[in-house]
Amino acid sequence: MAIEVQPAVLPHLTVDDAAAAIDFYVKAFDAVEHNRIPGPGGKLIHASLGINGSMVMLNDDFPEMSGGKSMTPKALGGSPVTIHLVVNDVDKKFQQAIDAGATVVMPLEDQFWGDRYGVLQDPFGHQWSMGQPVREVDMAEIQNAMKGEGH
Structure with a gap:
């Protein structure tokens, strides 16, 4: 029997x-932990969280699974x-x-573009933006703002 998935x-x-x-994600974004799977040595090989109605997966860094390279944003110099x-x-x-x-x-x-918007970096090097629509903006106004007109 095939399992039906939601894309x-x-x-x-x-x-x-x-x-x-x-x-951090629980405190910062009201995340709800779904699961965590520890591997040998206690590092997490997989975890999943609900954040803002969507799932976010995460794991500890395992350089041995990535050609000996660390794959964290800090190790890569950003993301x-x-x-x-x-x-x-x-x-x-945001606060x-x-x-x-x-x-x-x-x-x-x-x-x-009509949102109240800002960008944060978490302590692990990932960037998160937050936005809330605060006013309706038509495409002509956005295009004029991009040209530096009327802004």
Whole structure:
């Protein structure tokens, strides 16, 4: 019997200390832990969390599984990926993440595209943006703002 799946795209994060990352995500983003699978030596080979209605998977760094290279954002000198959260009460949620230990990359501000938006970095090197729509903006206004007109 085939198992029916719900297609999805899920971020899978590699971190230096998965157990600490889970604790951080619970405090910063109200994450709900679904499971954690420890491997030999206690490092987590897999964990999953619910964040903002979606699943996020994570694991400890295992350089031996990646050609001897660490795959954390800190080891790689950063990450080109930002995980975006659309939230209600963005000011409260942004501050909650800061209070939990996130650092501000881009301060929370009203943006020309209609969102109140900011970017944070978690203690493990991953970037998270948060946004909340605050006003309707039509495409012409966005295009004018991109050209530096009327902004």
